[in-house]
Amino acid sequence: xxxxxxxxxxxxxxxxxxxxxxxxxxxxxxxxxxxxxxxxxxxxxxxxxxxxxxxxxxxxxxxxxxxxxxxxxxxxxxxxxxxxxxxxxxxxxxxxxxxxxxxxxxxxxxxxxxxxxxxxxxxxxxxxxxxxxxxxxxxxxxxxxxxxxxxxxxxxxxxxxxxxxxxxxxxxxxxxxxxxxxxxxxxxxxxxxxxxxxxxxxxxxxxxxxxxxxxxxxxxxxxxxxxxxxxxxxxxxxxxxxxxxxxxxxxxxxxxxxxxxxxxxxxxxxxxxxxxxxxxxxxxxxxxxxxxxxxxxxxxxxxxxxxxxxxxxxxxxxxxxxxxxxxxxxxxxxxxxxxxxxxxxxxxxxxxxxxxxxxxxxxxxxxxxxxxxxxxxxxxxxxxxxxxxxxxxxxxxxxxxxxxxxxxxxxxxxxxxxxxxxxxxxxxxxxx
Amino acid sequence: xxxxxxxxxxxxxxxxxxxxxxxxxxxxxxxxxxxxxxxxxxxxxxxxxxxxxxxxxxxxxxxxxxxxxxxxxxxxxxxxxxxxxxxxxxxxxxxxxxxxxxxxxxxxxxxxxxxxxxxxxxxxxxxxxxxxxxxxxxxxxxxxxxxxxxxxxxxxxxxxxxxxxxxxxxxxxxxxxxxxxxxxxxxxxxxxxxxxxxxxxxxxxxxxxxxxxxxxxxxxxxxxxxxxxxxxxxxxxxxxxxxxxxxxxxxxxxxxxxxxxxxxxxxxxxxxxxxxxxxxxxxxxxxxxxxxxx
Numbered sequence: 264x265x266x267x268x269x270x271x272x273x274x275x276x277x278x279x280x281x282x283x284x285x286x287x288x289x290x291x292x293x294x295x296x297x298x299x300x301x302x303x304x305x306x307x308x309x310x311x312x313x314x315x316x317x318x319x320x321x322x323x324x325x326x327x328x329x330x331x332x333x334x335x336x337x338x339x340x341x342x343x344x345x346x347x348x349x350x351x352x353x354x355x356x357x358x359x360x361x362x363x364x365x366x367x368x369x370x371x372x373x374x375x376x377x378x379x380x381x382x383x384x385x386x387x388x389x390x391x392x393x394x395x396x397x398x399x400x401x402x403x404x405x406x407x408x409x410x411x412x413x414x415x416x417x418x419x420x421x422x423x424x425x426x427x428x429x430x431x432x433x434x435x436x437x438x439x440x441x442x443x444x445x446x447x448x449x450x451x452x453x454x455x456x457x458x459x460x461x462x463x464x465x466x467x468x469x470x471x472x473x474x475x476x477x478x479x480x481x482x483x484x485x486x487x488x489x490x491x492x493x494x495x496x497x498x499x500x501x502x503x504x505x506x507x508x509x510x511x512x513x514x515x516x517x518x519x520x521x522x523x524x525x526x527x528x529x530x531x532x533x534x535x536x537x538x539x540x541x542x543x544x545x546x547x548x549x550x551x552x553x554x555x556x557x558x559x560x561x562x563x564x565x566x567x568x569x570x571x572x573x574x575x576x577x578x579x580x581x582x583x584x585x586x587x588x589x590x591x592x593x594x595x596x597x598x599x600x601x602x603x604x605x606x607x608x609x610x611x612x613x614x615x616x617x618x619x620x621x622x623x624x625x626x627x628x629x630x631x632x633x634x635x636x637x638x639x640x641x642x643x644x645x646x647x648x649x650x651x652x653x654x655x656x657x658x659x660x661x662x663x664x665x666x667x668x669x670x671x672x673x674x675x676x677x678x679x680x681x682x683x684x685x686x687x688x689x690x691x692x693x694x695x
Numbered sequence: 696x697x698x699x700x701x702x703x704x705x706x707x708x709x710x711x712x713x714x715x716x717x718x719x720x721x722x723x724x725x726x727x728x729x730x731x732x733x734x735x736x737x738x739x740x741x742x743x744x745x746x747x748x749x750x751x752x753x754x755x756x757x758x759x760x761x762x763x764x765x766x767x768x769x770x771x772x773x774x775x776x777x778x779x780x781x782x783x784x785x786x787x788x789x790x791x792x793x794x795x796x797x798x799x800x801x802x803x804x805x806x807x808x809x810x811x812x813x814x815x816x817x818x819x820x821x822x823x824x825x826x827x828x829x830x831x832x833x834x835x836x837x838x839x840x841x842x843x844x845x846x847x848x849x850x851x852x853x854x855x856x857x858x859x860x861x862x863x864x865x866x867x868x869x870x871x872x873x874x875x876x877x878x879x880x881x882x883x884x885x886x887x888x889x890x891x892x893x894x895x896x897x898x899x900x901x902x903x904x905x906x907x908x909x910x911x912x913x914x915x916x917x918x919x920x921x922x923x924x925x926x927x928x929x930x931x932x933x934x935x936x937x938x939x940x941x942x943x944x945x946x947x948x949x950x951x952x953x954x955x956x957x958x959x960x961x962x963x964x965x966x967x968x969x970x971x972x973x974x975x976x977x978x979x980x981x982x983x984x985x986x987x988x989x
Contacts, residue, residue, distance in 0.1 A: 350953050357739050357956075375956075379740045467938035518827030518847030521938075530828055656740055659954040670938055674850065 306596040307335040308589075311352070312367035315343035316581070319617035320367075327603050334596040336365075345369050345469070356381040359588045365597045367416060367581040370404040370651065371469075371658050376584065377407035378656030383585035386411045388598050397605075400578045400649035401622045407654065414601050417610075417619035418580035420649040421473065422642060424531070424545060425538040427561040429454050439574075441506050441566045444538065445514055451537050460514040462527045463540040465507075467670045470523050472662050473577040474540060475669050476652055478503040480575040482568030486653040486661075486690075493690035496683040499570050504672060504679045506568055511673050520673050532556060540565060542579065543620055543646075546638050562638045564645050578649040580622070620646060657693045664689035726969060733963035739956035746959075753963035763964065766947040769940060772856070774924040777863045781920055782913070784864060785871025792872065793879045803876075810869040818933035821862040825849050825934075855939040863930055867923070871916050878912025879905070911986040918979035922972050944968055 312320050317340050324336045339362075341348045352366055356376065368376065376382050389411055394402050401415035425437055429451055438444050448460045464470035476486060484499035494500075511519055516530055524541065528548065531539040534555045539545070549560045564574040583604060585597045603609055610621040614632050620642070626632055627643045636642070655661045664686050672682035733753050737746040757763045792803055809817065824831045827847035836842045848854040882905065890900045928945040935941045937950075948968060951961030 346953070353739065353953075353956060375740050379742060467936040516827060516847075517845075518850055521822075521827070521847060521849040521935075526826065526828075533828075535828070657955070659956070663950060663954065667937075674852075674939060676852070676939070 305333055305335045306592050307337060308364035308593055308596045308600065309337045309339050309362060310365045310367075310600065311339040311341060311363040312581070313341045313343045313345075313348050316367070316617060316619070317343075319613060319619075322616060323604065323609060323613065327600065334599060336600055339363060352376070356586065356588070361586065361589045361593075364586055364589050364593050365600060366584050366586065368413065368584045370401075370415075370418075370578065370580055370582055371662070373404060373413045373582055373584070374407050374654045374656045375658050377410070377412040381587055382412040383587045383594055383597075384410050384412060385414055385585070385598070385601075388602075389414065396624060397622050398624060398646060398649070400646070400651060401580065401582075404578060404580070404651045404654070405582050407656075413582035413584045414605055415622035416581045416583045416604055417613060417617075418578055418622050418646065418649070419542050419544070419620055420576040420578055420642075420646040421477065421540055421542055421565065422576060422645050423538055423540055423563050423565050424549060425561050425563065426455070426457065426534075426536075426556065426559055428559040429457055429537060430561070437561060437563045439564075439566060441510070441568055444566055445509070447537065448514060456534050457537050459516050459530065459536045461510050461538055461540075462515055462519060462522070462530045462536040463510070464523055464527050465511055465515075465520045465670070465673055466523045466526075467666050468523055469662060469666070471670060472652060472665045473579070475504070475507060475665060476650070477540070477565055477575065477577055478507045478568065480650055481565055481571040481573075482506070483570040483572065486665075487655065491655065492694065493687050495687040495690065496680070499568075500683055501679055502570065503568055504669065504683065507669075508673055508675075508679065512675075520670065543638075543642060544618060546636070547618055562641050564648070573648060574645075575648050575650040576645050578646075578651050580619070655690075655693070660693055661690055729962045729965050729969075732958050733960075733966050735959045737957070737959040737962075739958060749959070753960050754967075756960065757963060757967060762942070763944070763947060765940065766942045766944045767967075769942060770925060770927070770944045773859065773863075773927060773943065774921060776856075776860045777867070777924045778917060778920050780860065780864045781868045781871045782917065784868040785916070786875055786913075788868065788872035789875035789879055792876050803873075806869045806872060808869075809866045810873075812866070814866065814929040815933055817866050818862065818930045821858070821865075822849070822934045825854075825858050849935060850939070852939045855935055855941050859931060859934060859941060862934065863924070863927070866930075867920060871920060874916035874919075875909060875913060878909035881912075882908045911983055914979055914983045914986065918976060918983070921975050921979070925972055925975065926968065944971075 310320075310324065321338055324338055328335055341351055349369065349372055352363075352368065352372075354360075355363055356379070373382075394411070397415060398418060400420075401418045402411075405411055405413040405415050423437075430437060432454055433447070433450055435447065438447065444460060451457050451460060464474050479486060479500050482499050482503035484497055484503055485494050488494050516522075516535075519527070522530075527539055528541060528545060530536050531541075532549065532554055546560070546562065548554070550557050565576055567574050583601045585594060585601070589597070604613075605623065607623055607625060610623040610626045611629055611632060613619060614621045614626060615635055618636070620639075621627070621632075627639055633639055652658070653661055668677070668682040668685050668689075671677045672679050734748060734750060735746050736744060736749045736752070738744065788806060792799065792806070812820075823829070825833075825848040827833065827845050827850070830845070830848075832848065833842070833845040837845065846854070848858045886904050886908075887900055890904060895903065926945050927943045928949065931937060931941055931943050931946055932949075937943075937946050944964065945968060948961050948964040951957045951964060953961075955961070
C-alpha cells in the first residue's frame with residue numbers, strides 16, 4: 264500500500280520533468296539556416312567553442328559584430344571538456360544539423376571529421392602564400408588528404424621547464440639529451456629541496472599520448488609513415504619507450520603513471536622536481552605571485568634520445584572548422600569570420616587577452632607580445648619544430664590503443680615490445 | 696458489479712496511459728533502437744559503408760574480444776565486492792541509527808552527505824586522497840604506522856581495485872543504510888517486547904525478528920545497488936579512466952559509442968549490459984515477489 268502511494272506522488276513529477284527535458288531538447292533545434300539570405304539583412308552564424316576560452320572568444324566576437332554589418336556571429340558555449348565538445352559536435356554533424364556554423368575543434372579530431380565529410384574544404388579561400396605565413400605544424404594539423412579542411416586558430420606546444428636556480432648552483436647548462444638530465448640525478452637530490460629529477464604526464468589519458476609521441480619523435484622515430492601506414496614497433500621506438508619507462512621508474516615520483524597536468528604541475532610548483540614537461544601556458548602559472556618557484560624557472564626544448572637529431576614538441580590547440588551542411592550564404596559568412604580570427608591584429612589580441620600561442624608567425628616578433636611572454640624568444644623555435652599527433656581519421660582508436668598499451672608498459676604490466684607490437688597491429692587493423 | 700469492475704479497469708489504464716506513453720518514448724524505444732543498431736555495422740566516421748545489416752556479428756565479436764571479457768569480469772568483481780561491503784556497512788549504520796540517542800537526527804543527516812555529493816566530484820576528491828605526494832590516505836596510514844612511505848595507490852592493479860571499492864562503498868553505503876533504516880522502523884516494537892518476555896536474547900531477536908522483517912527492504916536495496924554497481928561509469932572514468940585493468944563494461948561501451956563512434960558494436964555491448972541488468976533484476980524481483988506472497 265505504501266509503495267503504491269509513493270508511486271502516485273512520483274509518477275506525475277517524473278512525467279512532468281521528462282516532458283520538460285524533452286521540450287528543452289526541442290529548443291536546441293532552432294536553426295540559423297532558416298533565415299532567408301536577404302541582401303540587406305545581416306546573415307547570422309553560430310560559433311561554438313568551449314568554456315575554456317569563453318571570455319576571450321566572446322570579446323573577439325563582440326568586436327567582430329561591431330566592426331561590420333554584413334554578418335552577425337552568435338556564440339554557443341560548451342563545457343570545458345574535450346570529450347564533451349567532441350561528442351556535441353559529432354551529434355550535430357552526424358545528423359546534418361545546421362544550428363552551428365563554425366566550430367573550434369581540437370586539432371586531433373580534424374582528420375576524423377574531414378573523413379566523414381562534415382567539414383567545408385577551405386583550400387580555395389587560403390592560398391599557399393597565405394598558408395606560409397602561419398606555423399607549418401599548425402597548417403599540417405588543418406590539412407587532410409592534401410586539402411585544407413580547417414584553419415588554425417591558436418596552438419599550443421610543450422616545452423621543458425627547469426629549475427634555473429638549481430642548475431646555476433651546480434654550475435651546469437641545461438642538458439639537451441635525456442641521458443644528460445638523468446646524469447644530474449645524483450647531484451640535484453636535496454639541492455633547494457629538489458627530490459625528483461623529472462615530472463611529466465603518464466596517466467591513462469590523451470596527455471600520455473602527447474608525451475609518448477615526443478619520446479618517439481625525439482629519438483628519430485615515427486608512428487605513421489608518409490602514407491599513413493603504422494611504423495610503431497621499430498628499434499627507435501622501443502628505445503624511446505625504454506627511456507620513458509626508465510624516467511618513470513627511476514627519475515620521477517612513484518605516482519607519475521597517475522598524473523595528468525594538474526598533479527604533475529603541483530609537484531613542480533612545490534619545488535620538488537628539477538624539470539617538468541608541460542604546455543607553454545605553464546610559464547605564467549609557475550611565475551605567478553605565491554608560486555614557490557617564481558623567477559626560478561627556465562625554459563628549453565625537450566631533450567633528444569640517442570638516435571634523435573632534432574627536438575620536437577607535440578602540438579595542441581584549436582582549429583576553426585565550418586559545418587559542411589550549411590548553405591552558401593552561411594559558409595561565406597563563416598569564411599569571413601575565420602579570416603578575421605586568423606588576421607594579425609586578432610591573433611595578437613587573442614594572445615594578449617588569453618595567453619594562447621598564436622599561429623601567425625609574425626606575431627612572435629611583436630614587441631608587445633614579447634613583453635607579455637618573455638619566454639617566446641626561446642619558445643618560437645620550439646613551436647616551429649612542433650609536430651602534429653598522428654593524423655588518422657580513426658584518431659580516437661589510435662589514441663586509445665597508444666594510451667592503453669603504453670600505460671600498461673609503463674606500469675610494467677606488459678613489456679615494451681608487446682605493447683608496441685599491439686599498437687602496430689591495432690593500427691594495421693584500422694587501416695584495412 | 697461486472698461493469699463496475701470493467702470500468703475501473705478501464706479507468707486504471709486511462710490513468711496509467713501518460714506514464715506508459717512516457718515509458719514507451721524514453722525507455723522502450725531507445726532499447727529497441729539500440730538493439731536494432733546493434734545488428735548493423737555502423738561507424739559514424741565511415742558513412743560510405745552505408746551501415747549494412749550484419750545480423751548477430753557484433754555479438755559474436757564480443758565473445759572473441761578479450762578486452763570486452765576483461766571489462767565484464769572486472770565489473771562483476773567490482774559489483775560483488777562493493778555490494779557485499781555496502782550491505783555490511785549499511786546494515787551496521789542502520790542498526791546504530793535505529794537506536795534512540797541524543798543527536799540522532801544530526802547523525803542521520805550527516806550520513807547522507809557522501810550520497811548527496813555528485814559522483815564526479817567525490818571521484819575527484821578520492822583521486823586526490825590517494826595521491827602519492829599529498830594524499831590524505833597516505834598521511835593517515837603513515838601516521839598509524841601501517842606503511843613506511845607514501846604509496847601511489849592508483850598506480851598498481853591491486854591498489855586501483857581497492858581504491859575504487861573504498862570510494863564506492865563510502866559513497867553508496869549511506870543509501871543502503873537509509874533504506875534498511877526505513878525497513879527497521881517498520882518493525883513494531885511489541886514484537887521485541889514479547890520476544891523479551893518469552894526469554895529471547897538480543898541475538899535471537901535479531902535473527903528471528905529483525906532479519907526476516909527487513910528481508911524485503913534489504914532485497915530492494917540490494918537490487919538498486921547491484922544494478923547501479925554493475926553500470927559503474929563516472930567513478931572509474933574520473934579516478935582511473937580504466938587504467939590498470941579497471942575498465943568497467945559501461946566505460947568500454949562508452950569508448951565504442953562516443954569515442955570511436957562505432958555505434959553498431961557499442962550498441963551490442965550496451966544491449967549486453969541491459970541483458971545483464973535485466974537478469975539481475977529478475978533474480979531479485981523473484982525473491983522479493985516470493986517474500987511478498989508468503
